[in-house]
Amino acid sequence: MARLLPDAVWHFRCGVRTTADSNAAEQIGKLFHADGNGGVIFRCADRTHHDIVRDHQKGNEKNKREVKMKNILEKPFCEALMYVRKKNKDCSSRSKLAVRTRIESWYIASFERGERLPTRKQLAAICKELNSPQLREVGEKEIEYARTHPDVKICYADNTTCWKCHKPMKTVYGLIDECPIPPDAFSDGMIKICADKGVILEERRSGTTGETHLVNVCEHCGAFLGEFYLHDLWYGETETIQVEDVSDFIPDKEEIDEDSKS
Numbered sequence: 001m002a003r004l005l006p007d008a009v010w011h012f013r014c015g016v017r018t019t020a021d022s023n024a025a026e027q028i029g030k031l032f033h034a035d036g037n038g039g040v041i042f043r044c045a046d047r048t049h050h051d052i053v054r055d056h057q058k059g060n061e062k063n064k065r066e067v068k069m070k071n072i073l074e075k076p077f078c079e080a081l082m083y084v085r086k087k088n089k090d091c092s093s094r095s096k097l098a099v100r101t102r103i104e105s106w107y108i109a110s111f112e113r114g115e116r117l118p119t120r121k122q123l124a125a126i127c128k129e130l131n132s133p134q135l136r137e138v139g140e141k142e143i144e145y146a147r148t149h150p151d152v153k154i155c156y157a158d159n160t161t162c163w164k165c166h167k168p169m170k171t172v173y174g175l176i177d178e179c180p181i182p183p184d185a186f187s188d189g190m191i192k193i194c195a196d197k198g199v200i201l202e203e204r205r206s207g208t209t210g211e212t213h214l215v216n217v218c219e220h221c222g223a224f225l226g227e228f229y230l231h232d233l234w235y236g237e238t239e240t241i242q243v244e245d246v247s248d249f250i251p252d253k254e255e256i257d258e259d260s261k262s
């Protein structure tokens with residue numbers, strides 16, 4: 001708030017030296033019920049501003065602050081963000097932070113719920129507004145962890161109905177951080193897992209684009225499920241296989257930074 005002197009502070013708004021004022025303390029205390037904890041009310045020399053200093057024991061306040069800062073570094077980013085935002089006098093509401101950072105409010109809400117991480121650029125903007133290098137440190141760590149630990153899954157179904165012969169066929173699609181990907185984008189390790197499950201993946205030429213893709217093939221009639229129809233498989237899986245070797249899906253740092261510019 002302001003620089004504490006033994007019995008006075010420099011007022012943070014007008015810069016005038018303030019003095020302890022027991023009379024004002026009584027009046028403001030009555031009006032706002034603000035200071036039942038033994039804090040001291042300071043009054044500006046020009047008598048226009050009053051400030052309540054809740055904890056006039058400087059040492060205690062400083063220690064508390066240091067403990068809190070340490071805690072931010074131990075919190076997950078979502079909690080740390082909400083904590084730092086609420087503590088920030090100028091930016092305590094989400095909508096204000098949204099206006100100042102030009103990041104939509106519902107995005108900030110989803111960061112605070114832990115549903116998604118900001119891009120590096122968004123993180124930088126938020127931490128600049130909230131003036132918190134600690135928060136940036138926490139965010140950078142989580143963004144880097146997410147980059148190097150993508151969540152890769154194979155969604156396998158043993159009962160997809162073949163569009164041609166109507167018999168049940170085995171099919172797969174993939175998920176990277178919850179985004180569906182076609183078998184064409186699978187790593188060698190994933191293709192091996194699919195083969196072990198009895199899924200037939202073969203290179204076929206697409207009638208519409210003329211390009212060849214690795215696609216799900218019916219074991220009974222040889223018909224294939226083109227990329228265009230991949231969404232027919234979404235959420236139809238009978239088993240989800242977590243892929244351990246994700247090295248093929250770790251994007252370059254530059255690639256992510258490039259994304260965050262758009």
Ligand SMILES: [Zn+2]
Nearest residue numbers: 162165218221
């Ligand atoms: Zn078939």
